[in-house]
Amino acid sequence: MTTIVQITPEIGPGTGVGAVAHHLEQEWQRLGVDVRRFTLAEAGGAWLPQPRGGLGGRLALVGRVVWFSTVGTARARRHLRAHPEQLSVCHNDAMAGDVYVNHGLVEAAMRARGHHRLRLARNPLHLFTTTRDRLRYSRTGTHRLVVNLVADEERLLRELHPRLALPTVVIGNGVDVGRFRPPTDAERLMARAELGLEAHERMVLFIGNEFGRKGLPLLIDAVQALGPGVRLVVVGGTPDLVSVEAGKAASAALGDRLEFAGAHPDPRPWLRAADVLAMPSAYESYGLVVLEALACGVPVVATATGCVPDVVMDGVNGAVVEATSDGIARGIASVLALEPTAVRAAARQTAEQHSWTTVARRYLDVLTGLRPSPGAPSSLRGGAR
Incomplete structure (x- = not known):
């Protein structure tokens, strides 16, 4: 049986x-894979508090x-040396594992x-x-392969790390x-009644959760221009971020047309009520919320970041817009003018092509390809891209 940590x-x-x-853990288990975890608890950092506001x-x-970048790295490497039979996927911070998933630069x-x-x-x-990631990408012994979520992220990785010493592959979320x-x-x-x-x-x-990078101030200005029949609901953000954004003049000008719901682990109650999801981000490594919205039949208006160019089609299941308040407003207006039944069906159809099973x-x-049969070299070693 294959074992993945x-x-x-x-x-x-x-x-x-x-x-x-x-989600990967759930799907691998359905496929009969033995899946293990190495988290902050295994790294001895369970005592560290959860990040809150302020x-x-x-x-x-x-x-x-x-902690996870330093102590976690040392303990993860020790674990892998003790279990050479396990294939490993690193998602964050630690500099250990066969595969490193680049979730953002x-x-x-x-x-x-x-x-x-x-800003840096x-x-x-x-x-x-x-600094940590310059070391990660320039050393051949840290990982064996890098997974980028979209082709554009792979391009950015190579631009920022011209000494990239690892093979790469693109696998979306x-x-x-x-x-x-x-x-x-x-x-x-x-x-809708509850809202x-x-x-x-x-x-x-x-x-x-990151209002500035994700373009919330531009979106607030855009909604202001759309008139009294359009309301904006914001899900996410720490209490201090919400307080700062809600106190701005542009937010106050929207009055009861703007609601800050705060952070919630499950966005589905709001997706059920929404007519459109807006994500005018300056940068996204992927943008999983885009797929979640499409799966719920909600069209998406977003800038051309992350997965957006691959999954959002103008006039079909949303609109790709420029990162300006005017561009966002025009995009939202155009999507709201589409026939609701058709656009919601198109959104769902797109999402169904990106299941976690696939x-x-x-x-x-990819992981099993990293472990060649005795005497046979792996095709992913030595600079495959």
Whole structure:
């Protein structure tokens, strides 16, 4: 039996990168794979607090990232030496594992927003992670293969790390098409009633925790221009981020047309009520929420980042827009003008082509290819791309 260990600080639904590991774990288990975990608990860091809002939350995040990058690396390597039969996938922080999944490039995110050197310099955690990852990508013994989520991310990786010493492959994320599905008419009516939406009102949904990088200020301006029949609901963000954004003049100008719901592990109640998901990000390594929205039959208006160019089709299941308030407003208006039944069906059809079952099998093929039969060289060794 094949045994795979996933190395990442946490694993579970609604945990960002940890949710990817969670879905892969479920699908591999269905395929008869023995799946193990190496998380913060196995790295001896269970005592570290969960990041919350404010300064304490930021310090907790720093502690967890640094611990898993250092102590976690040492303990993960020790575990792998003790279990040479296990194939390994690293999703975050630790510099250990056969395969490293590139879930995002901090330097690329900073460059996309401008003044990247200043942004990096004023955040010690960003300096730490970029230095760590320069070592990760320039050394041949750290990993055996890098998985990028989209082709554009692979291009950025090679631009930022011209001394890249590892072979790479592109494997996108998936979506749980059973859990994320279009609501029944009754479910949609109930979800909209709980949000106090009138029958004539159209709801724009934003889901994300990094308001600046993900373009929320631009979206607020765009919704302001769309008129009184359009409301914006924001799911995500720490309490301090929400407080800052809600206190801005642009947010105040929207009045009761803007609602901050806070962070929630399950976005489905809001997706059931939404008419469109807006994601005008400056940078995304993938953008899993895009697939989750499409799976729920919600069209997407987004900038051409992450998976968006591959899954969003103008006038069919959404719109790809420029990162300006005018461009976002035009995109939302054009999608809201589409025939609802057709656009929701097209959104669902797109998502069904990206199930986690398909993605898990792709990973399994790559992982088993890393272990050649005796005397046979692996095709993925020595610079395959």
